[in-house]
Amino acid sequence: QQQVKQSPQSLIVQKGGISIINCAYENTAFDYFPWYQQFPGKGPALLIAIRPDVSEKKEGRFTISFNKSAKQFSLHIMDSQPGDSATYFCAASKSYDYKLSFGAGTTVTVRA
């Protein structure tokens, strides 16, 4: 079964809007939560990652929010741009475990 559940499957946002993608996990041993971005025809690439000792991490227009008690984390894309149109995957792993459990992915389309 999927260890990390991701929603929505797809979303459309207007240029300048906010995109929000949510993920939930069950395994309380997970303590590393990366997000990967994938463009068509390319492999996924690390976008941003967070550990549960902080509730939020921001890098440019991308922010991860983390709620340890709810076992949920989310990606917010502020001021969405057409170049952000891609598929986004959340993932989780345990410390120093070299295997990631991926969510099913969210396809984001930003309309100009």
Added chain:
Amino acid sequence: NAGVTQTPKFRILKIGQSMTLQCAQDMNHNYMYWYRQDPGMGLKLIYYSVGAGITDKGEVPNGYNVSRSTTEDFPLRLELAAPSQTSVYFCASTGTSGNQPQHFGDGTRLSIL
């Protein structure tokens, strides 16, 4: 710096044929992985390796085999291709320090007819 290189990019196979998907990395990474990506299903781990000579099964290993004779190369073999193996296959690698990013190749799109 090439990173992770996968060949071929596209391939069409007939049912029952065999083939090897090639993966090479030039970052001296110990850990390497093979994933398959199906629409709406995310990335599923097929096999992984923690170093030359060491491999182990992931979530969906049936119908596949791997070998790791060198640090750089991690080929994936399909022995008897089946339509259910139609997918996009990604190879990835990462360093030995905990929770390093996985670096992905650009994938091999495989169709089995």
